[in-house]
Amino acid sequence: MERVAVLGAGMTRFMRRAQETGKELAWEAARMALDEAGLTLKDIECVALVSAPDAFDGVHMKGEYLADGAGATRKPFMRSFVGGGSGVFAIIHGWYHVASGHFDTCLVVAEEKMSSTMPHPQAAFNTIYDQFTERPLGVNLLWIFALEMNRYMQVHKIPLETIAQVSVKNKLNGLDHPCHQEGITPGPDLTVKDVLDSEIMVWPVHRLMVSPVTDGAAALVLASERVAKRMTDKPVWIEGVGWHLDSSYWTNRDLYYPKYVEYAARMAYRMAGITDPRKEIHVVEPYDPFAYKELHHLEGLLLADKGEAPRLLEKGVFNRDGDLPSCPSGGLLGVGNPIAAAGTMKVAEIFWQLRGEAGARQVARPVKRGLAQAWGDLMQVGTVVVLGR
């Protein structure tokens, strides 16, 4: 198995409604990643693409539709999709291409344009529910999050105020991200009270605990060790990858703990030779489409005991100057949530953190190894990557 490096990362601004088409967004992100890697499209041997349901765009064969903008013309091309988990699945999928020895370089592109469904992508989202036993109840997407969040809060007796602190942390972090979606953070003096005073959408979920609908793209350039050593003095390596899927019968399993995230993390840790993740992971970007999810995922990633993440949050452990900075980018709550591209944005953040290029977002502690994680489908998929330098 070949070692695989990340040579460059790129992304567009995250926007509620972008003037650019999906192809144009994909091209902008891919171009930035190539520029940063010091490569051109002719150096790229294959392309790995992720994008969420075709229904968002009203375009069937969306992978093929996006391919030209993703640099895939006349190249080996493959699209994968695991809902919200796709953004981190993208680098896993790209890693395979290079680790296999088949290719020396791979361009990984993640694109999402959610604004095309009018007025809102909710009806497309609702099709994730079972068509026989769930959809006739008049579901909306927020239900599953509210049900899972309440289960998590009830089992561990977590106050709503603590969950609101996640929104404050990430939304304030996001102000330092040049690509953050306009208006995603009400202001630099956002407080827990503001979050709790925001509209109740589906209790216990308040509006400021939910990431927005977003258009955007992100991209990565991967290369074999042979190419990486020629191109850069500070390669960032893919040290571990892991992914895992749980049952679609989600009402048959206890939602308080994402077991499938744990299995994905264990797989990545084993590959990376990590035995004590709390000491060996220095910065983390867990998936945060909803405020409680960051805490839920930190536990699944074994970076906190079950029910312990809220207490560590209160102690400031997950702040940028804490022992285990979490979502220093601002995450989905602070930058935006173009479904498939959001996870790839998180991988890009870990890449920039490891290279010391995150500027105002750079975490205080020295970092040699970081982790990005995404999650999705019917609360059932975990995707994990460990990067190191």
Added chain:
Amino acid sequence: MMKPQNARGVPLKDEDLKVGKVLTTEWRVKADYAWDCGIAIGRYFDGLKEGKILATRCRRCRRTVVPPRIFCEWCFKPMDEWVEVRDTGRVNTFSVSYFSWDMTPLEKPEVPAVIEIDGCSPGVGFMHLLGEVGDNLDEILRRVKVGMKVRAVWKPADQRTGAITDILYFKPEEE
């Protein structure tokens, strides 16, 4: 130097579309579906029509599940038997929804819940709605607790169609 540098993208406001500042092309999808309910859910819905909740049981895995399936996804063998479970259960988790399926605000909130069904394996149940639990958040949070016992409220027998909505909702049940 802070990355990403000079990221591109032109953000639009909804207004820009309305006033024609940018051009759009519109299209409406018309797609109707009729799904065969399949073997397991077909029989499950037959049961609902008769006012019964049916589950399937895997003896090997010692598991009784709803919604029923013809295969056990754990041992990957056929399920061994159909069993009638009760129309009572306990609230595993619940929420209070102020938005309809298409995000239209609701005057009176809905109360979706996961209900662990009596007679199934521990922790096994399905999603449905709670009813007779109040009209506003305060009332609902006062009356609904995780772990509380609930009972199905059925449509009158002559109005049932063999659908999940043959159960109108679950209501609190005295312990």
